[in-house]
Amino acid sequence: MRVSSILAFGLMGAGLMTLSACEPEVKAPASDDVCYFIGHVGKDKSGHDILKFNAIKSVPDLDHCAAEIYKVRRGFMITGTAGDVTEGVYNGNYLFAAKGEVRKANSYTGPQFPFMAVRGDRLMSPSDAYVEDGPADTRPDTVVVPKDLPQAPAAAPAKP
Numbered sequence: 001m002r003v004s005s006i007l008a009f010g011l012m013g014a015g016l017m018t019l020s021a022c023e024p025e026v027k028a029p030a031s032d033d034v035c036y037f038i039g040h041v042g043k044d045k046s047g048h049d050i051l052k053f054n055a056i057k058s059v060p061d062l063d064h065c066a067a068e069i070y071k072v073r074r075g076f077m078i079t080g081t082a083g084d085v086t087e088g089v090y091n092g093n094y095l096f097a098a099k100g101e102v103r104k105a106n107s108y109t110g111p112q113f114p115f116m117a118v119r120g121d122r123l124m125s126p127s128d129a130y131v132e133d134g135p136a137d138t139r140p141d142t143v144v145v146p147k148d149l150p151q152a153p154a155a156a157p158a159k160p
Helices: 002-021 062-079
Strands: 034-043 049-058 086-090 093-098 101-105 113-119 122-124
Touching: 034 062, 049 062, 062 086, 062 093, 062 101, 062 113, 062 122
Parallel strands: none
Antiparallel strands: 034 049, 034 086, 086 093, 093 101, 101 113, 113 122
16 A cells, blocks of 8 residues: 555656656747846736747846836835736846845746845845844943832741
């Protein structure tokens, strides 16, 4: 029974892997230093999303493109048309803006990793978003005891 259930789960997993391989790979535009917003236009006959790459503007690096994608997301949120994720691409790197962060992936369906995070009103690298502890305070801790505290009753002498 155990071997057959393991075999069945293995075959189901292999079947899912082959089905996911049928998904067409999304190819990013080949232009350099242009930040694109990915729009979902509709679905084709096989049910796959039709994507449109809308050029936002030319930017010097991936960080600036992440900021532009996040700015597009905020505009969509203001108008109430933002989905769960706002997607973009820059020089083959895919960007996904959602819930106070921008994630980066090397392919459209690949694993996503934290790239930038929102702290206050700024978009910054996650490693820069945390405040480190400063130097230790060398002054002695002092406590001021009020003079009007009630006194504990005196202990009775011990009986021999």
